[in-house]
Amino acid sequence: MNQKPQSGLTRREMIKTTGKIAAGTALANVILPRMYAAESNTINLALVGCGGRGTGAAENALSTSGPTKLVAMADVFPQKLADSHANLAKNEKLREQMDIPDDRRYIGFDGYKKAMDCLKPGDVVLLTTPPAFRWVHFSYAISKGLNVFMEKPVTVDGPTSRKMLTLAAESVKRNLKVGVGLMCRHCKARGELFDRIQNGEIGDIVLMRAYRMAPGPTAKEFCKKKPDGISELLYQIKEFHSFLWASGGSFSDFLIHNIDECCWMKNDWPVEAKGTGGRHYRGDAVDQNFDNYSVEYTFADGSKFYLEGRGMLGAYQEFASFAHGSKGSAVISSAGHSPCNCRIHKGQNQKNNKDVAWAFPQPEPNPYQLEWDHLMDAIRNDKPYNEVERGTKASLVTSMGRMACHTAQVVTFDQMLECEHEFAPDIDKFTMESSAPIVADADGKYPVPLPGLNKKREY
Numbered sequence: 001m002n003q004k005p006q007s008g009l010t011r012r013e014m015i016k017t018t019g020k021i022a023a024g025t026a027l028a029n030v031i032l033p034r035m036y037a038a039e040s041n042t043i044n045l046a047l048v049g050c051g052g053r054g055t056g057a058a059e060n061a062l063s064t065s066g067p068t069k070l071v072a073m074a075d076v077f078p079q080k081l082a083d084s085h086a087n088l089a090k091n092e093k094l095r096e097q098m099d100i101p102d103d104r105r106y107i108g109f110d111g112y113k114k115a116m117d118c119l120k121p122g123d124v125v126l127l128t129t130p131p132a133f134r135w136v137h138f139s140y141a142i143s144k145g146l147n148v149f150m151e152k153p154v155t156v157d158g159p160t161s162r163k164m165l166t167l168a169a170e171s172v173k174r175n176l177k178v179g180v181g182l183m184c185r186h187c188k189a190r191g192e193l194f195d196r197i198q199n200g201e202i203g204d205i206v207l208m209r210a211y212r213m214a215p216g217p218t219a220k221e222f223c224k225k226k227p228d229g230i231s232e233l234l235y236q237i238k239e240f241h242s243f244l245w246a247s248g249g250s251f252s253d254f255l256i257h258n259i260d261e262c263c264w265m266k267n268d269w270p271v272e273a274k275g276t277g278g279r280h281y282r283g284d285a286v287d288q289n290f291d292n293y294s295v296e297y298t299f300a301d302g303s304k305f306y307l308e309g310r311g312m313l314g315a316y317q318e319f320a321s322f323a324h325g326s327k328g329s330a331v332i333s334s335a336g337h338s339p340c341n342c343r344i345h346k347g348q349n350q351k352n353n354k355d356v357a358w359a360f361p362q363p364e365p366n367p368y369q370l371e372w373d374h375l376m377d378a379i380r381n382d383k384p385y386n387e388v389e390r391g392t393k394a395s396l397v398t399s400m401g402r403m404a405c406h407t408a409q410v411v412t413f414d415q416m417l418e419c420e421h422e423f424a425p426d427i428d429k430f431t432m433e434s435s436a437p438i439v440a441d442a443d444g445k446y447p448v449p450l451p452g453l454n455k456k457r458e459y
Contacts (some may be wrong), residue, residue: 041153041161044123045377046072046115048137050084053151057181058088060372061126061149062097066380069097069217072118074111075129076237076432081105108428112137121145124379128181130240130247131156135163136428138388142171145328146290147379149372151181153256153395156248156386157413158362158419161396168388179375180391184261185334186370189342189360193330197265198356201344202325204265209306210258210321210332213441220249222285225444232436243446244458245423245437250289251402252395255309258321259297259401260394261332262305265323269397270297270305272412275405279448286445288438288459295401307401328357339364405456408451421457 014171041235042355043066047058050073050161062068075081085105106114116125127137127150134154141148148171155161171178184190197205223242226235240246263269275295282291291312297305321332329348333340343359345352378385400416403409424437438459440446447459 004395023378036176041274041421042069044068045070046119046121046125048074048112048115048125048127049129050075050081055084055087057126057128057149059094060369062094063369064254064372069099071099072115073100073324074115076109076234078107094369096325108432113140115325116144116146118141119146124149125361128172130237132424132427135160135167138167142174147177149179149375149429152391153248153252153398154180154391155423156252156394157399157421158417159422161392161417163394165389168392171388172386177375178387178388179371179376180387181280182260182391182394183371184337185255185264186374187340189340189364190261192360193342196266196344197330202330205325206303207324208266209340210257210262210264211308212255213318214311215306215313215315215317216309218250218254220291221287221289221311223287226285233291233434236436242289244288248399248402250311251293251309256394256398258307259398262321263397265332268299269393269413272410273297273401273404274410275401277405288446293405295404297401322350329388337365403458406449406451406453409455
């Protein structure tokens, strides 16, 4: 996507410059072989990160056309790995595609290397740990010549975004096929809506709105004080949605889909963000998240994108995205990820079903499966396929909105990219005995954002 010049440099040029700076950190001492296609028709898989999303991704991978086999698994929690293996093996068809003896089930922070060492160049590793580890694992995958599927978000701060942009360029150079788990980009309904918007069916987009308003906490975003019997580091990884270093918090992990699908329809990335948020009925929760977030994103043409996120018990629920144009409006999604029920209205009142100009026919194909079908097709037929740069930009724009809320400052795209606060700078050196990136106070509470007081750091 072309970007207009700002302050003498385009954002693309800024990314290239910062990427070169990061190269020494991300790829130091790594010898990068050329990727080549798998010699046999069977594509072997290794799963690194055995939570619910990783298990789901493995199921999708094993459900693609052509022979596939899951041959290795890795996690830091033995029970997660065991549960993931058991859940996959419940499906008789998938069980026939699994060959994971005990000596290829790896526990520990070095397990990702051992799992990838079971693969040959051209095979696929699934990187589905908390996103803080993404650049570390992706670096090793590149060094092994592996194709990759990685979950979103792919970064949580400025320094890791710069590292990932460098790695993205290197993976393209090596002809690696890499998918990023922003599966809405593979949705057929949204794809047709994008084409219609770009063809001018709603005119120029002047306003976008998105909501992920949950009637309570989602997944692990609100955690209690650490119990006995688990290290601080492992507890924070276990409750990763509660900690900004591990996941970018609830904002990054849950709102990125709404942000990405709206930026897709706009065919641009916003240049700045400002926002608000707060903590309200906390009870005994000690996590780093706000209960609600509200962000105003601004694009280069001056148009606005408003984002609302919330997780509060008893509140109304909405999970949807909308676009308003000079000649009409569009429903991007109406009730979660799928089905999205995309449609175009002749006017701005999207509750008026009489003025629907177009609607995607039901049922809709599952985008979680489509993203894997597209990735594996690219691998088997050697088609150019690499989503890392786009996934990094989506992650960076998400962090930009989060930082705007947490600092109560206007944050630009370039400022977020250049921000030097790296949440977990030594994550590539973690062992089971390592200290956690943050520590609780005497009351078991963790540092939280202080908008207006901390203006340059989120905590």
